[in-house]
Amino acid sequence: MSAAGSTVSAPFGLVREPIDVAALRAALADPACGGYAAFEGWVRDSHEGRRVRHLEYEAYEPLAVREAERIIAEAVARFGVRHAACAHRVGDLRVGELAVWVGVSAPHRDEAFRACRYIIDEIKQRLPIWKKEHYAGGDSGWVNCERCAAAPHEHEHGGPGAHA
Amino acid sequence: MSAPLYGLLLAGGRSTRMGRDKAALRVAGRTQLEHAMALLAPRVERAFVSVRADQRAEPLRAAFEQIEDTRENLGPIAGIIAAQERFPESAWLVLACDLPLLDAATLEHLLRARAPERLATAFRSSHDGLPEPLCAVYEPGSRAALAAYVAGGRNCPRKFLLQADVHLIDEPNPRALDNANTPEEYAAAMSTMGAAPAAGTRRVTVQYFALLREQAGRGTESLVTAARTPFELYAELGRRYPFTLDPAVLRVAINSEFGDWSAPLREGDAVVFIPPVAGG
Numbered sequence A: 001m002s003a004a005g006s007t008v009s010a011p012f013g014l015v016r017e018p019i020d021v022a023a024l025r026a027a028l029a030d031p032a033c034g035g036y037a038a039f040e041g042w043v044r045d046s047h048e049g050r051r052v053r054h055l056e057y058e059a060y061e062p063l064a065v066r067e068a069e070r071i072i073a074e075a076v077a078r079f080g081v082r083h084a085a086c087a088h089r090v091g092d093l094r095v096g097e098l099a100v101w102v103g104v105s106a107p108h109r110d111e112a113f114r115a116c117r118y119i120i121d122e123i124k125q126r127l128p129i130w131k132k133e134h135y136a137g138g139d140s141g142w143v144n145c146e147r148c149a150a151a152p153h154e155h156e157h158g159g160p161g162a163h164a
Numbered sequence B: 001m002s003a004p005l006y007g008l009l010l011a012g013g014r015s016t017r018m019g020r021d022k023a024a025l026r027v028a029g030r031t032q033l034e035h036a037m038a039l040l041a042p043r044v045e046r047a048f049v050s051v052r053a054d055q056r057a058e059p060l061r062a063a064f065e066q067i068e069d070t071r072e073n074l075g076p077i078a079g080i081i082a083a084q085e086r087f088p089e090s091a092w093l094v095l096a097c098d099l100p101l102l103d104a105a106t107l108e109h110l111l112r113a114r115a116p117e118r119l120a121t122a123f124r125s126s127h128d129g130l131p132e133p134l135c136a137v138y139e140p141g142s143r144a145a146l147a148a149y150v151a152g153g154r155n156c157p158r159k160f161l162l163q164a165d166v167h168l169i170d171e172p173n174p175r176a177l178d179n180a181n182t183p184e185e186y187a188a189a190m191s192t193m194g195a196a197p198a199a200g201t202r203r204v205t206v207q208y209f210a211l212l213r214e215q216a217g218r219g220t221e222s223l224v225t226a227a228r229t230p231f232e233l234y235a236e237l238g239r240r241y242p243f244t245l246d247p248a249v250l251r252v253a254i255n256s257e258f259g260d261w262s263a264p265l266r267e268g269d270a271v272v273f274i275p276p277v278a279g280g
Helices: A020-024 A061-079 A109-126 A148-152 B030-045 B076-086 B104-113 B143-149 B157-163 B183-198 B211-217 B230-240
Strands: A012-015 A036-041 A048-059 A083-089 A090-095 A098-108 A129-135 A140-142 B003-011 B045-053 B065-068 B091-096 B120-124 B131-138 B164-168 B204-205 B222-226 B252-253 B268-275
Touching: A012 A061, A020 A036, A036 A109, A048 A083, A061 A083, A061 A109, A083 A109, A098 A109, A129 B076, A129 B211, A140 B268, B003 B030, B003 B076, B030 B045, B030 B091, B030 B104, B045 B222, B065 B076, B076 B091, B076 B131, B076 B143, B091 B104, B104 B120, B104 B131, B104 B164, B120 B157, B131 B157, B143 B157, B204 B230, B230 B252
Parallel strands: A012 A083, B003 B045, B003 B091, B045 B065, B120 B164, B204 B268
Antiparallel strands: A036 A098, A048 A090, A048 A129, A083 A098, A129 A140, B091 B131, B120 B131, B204 B222, B252 B268
C-alpha cells in the first residue's frame, strides 16, 4: 500500500519512505478543478516544552488504511470535492520531515480548504497510528498514552481492566 | 536466495522419563509423531523422521522417509548432524515430536521470521528466555559449526544456539513449545488442549501496538481464554502484563474492524486493543 507513484489508485497510503508530494499532487489534477488545497504535517522539534530529537510512527495497518479510506470518502461526499488523497509515514522520522500529507482538488477553493481540514482533523483522531517521541534527554514516550496512563490512579472507577 | 527447506522430525529419543515411546502417545486423535508430521510436511519440500538404527522398522516410523543417526549417544543433535550430512545444501526445519501443543501459527511465525543469512532461526523460550533448539530452522551454514561443536565433546543443542549466530524470536503462543517428557507433563498438556473449545473457552490471537506492545513484551500472541468479551480479555491480560492504560481510554478492534467491548468473542477472533492514537 504505497501512496507514492504517479497515479493515486488508492486514496490513502502508509509509507516507509519519504512522501513523494509531486506525484501525489499531480494525480489530483483535473480540468474541472479550479482549486487545490494541501496540508503538510512536519515533525516539530519540541512537544510540550520538551526537545524532540526524532520520533517513530507505528500503525495497525489494515485498520488504519480502511479508516482513512472511509474518512476520505466522507470528505468527498460531504464537501463535494473532486479528488482527495492522503499519505502518512510510518517508521523513524527526523525533525523537519514530512509526516503526513493531505491534498484535495475541487471546482472552487472553499470546499477544497474545508475538505482538507476535515481529512487531517479526522485522520489525527481516528487512525490507529501511534507516535513515540525520543527526547533530548535520552528518554522517550508514546504521545497521548503516558499521561492517561496515570489517570486510573486518580480515580477509583478504573474498571475491571485497570490493573493489579 | 535461501536454501531449500527440508523438515526433520526428531523421534529417536529413548523416552526414558516417559516410560514409553513418546512418538506413539496420542494427541488430538492420532500419535504425536503423526500430529507433528502433519504440521511439518506441508511446510517443507521433503520431510523426514530422524531415527536410530534399531528404530528403522518400527511401524509408526517406517511410514515416513527416514534419516538414520550416524553417531551414537549424542541425543537429538545426532539427528540434525545426520540430516545435514545427507543433504548439506538444505536448510532444516527441525521439530521434536513431543510438542503436543505446537500449532500451525507458531510454525508459520518461525518461517516468516527466518533469517537465512544467520546460522539458525529459533524461538526464545517463554519460560526461561533460552533458545528452543527443537523447533528451529538450521541453515546450511550451521553445518560446520555444529560439527565443530560436537567434535569439541559437546552435544547440547540449546547451548550450541546460545553461542552461535542465531536469530531469536518470541513465541506467538507462549505454551506452544511446552514439551511433555513425563506422564504428568503429558497429562497437563492434554488437559490444556481438551479444555480448549469445550468448556466455554476459545482460542484468540491478540496483537499489541505501541505502549501495550512494550508492556506485554511481545507483538502478538495466541491464547486460549475463558473471557467472553474484549473487556474481560483485557482484564485477564492485565493480570499478566503491567498494563497502565485504563480500558476507558482504549478502543478495541476485532478482525481488523472497530468493535464493541461487550461483543461476544468467538473462536479464532483476532483482537487488538487500541491505545490513544497520535497520528498526523
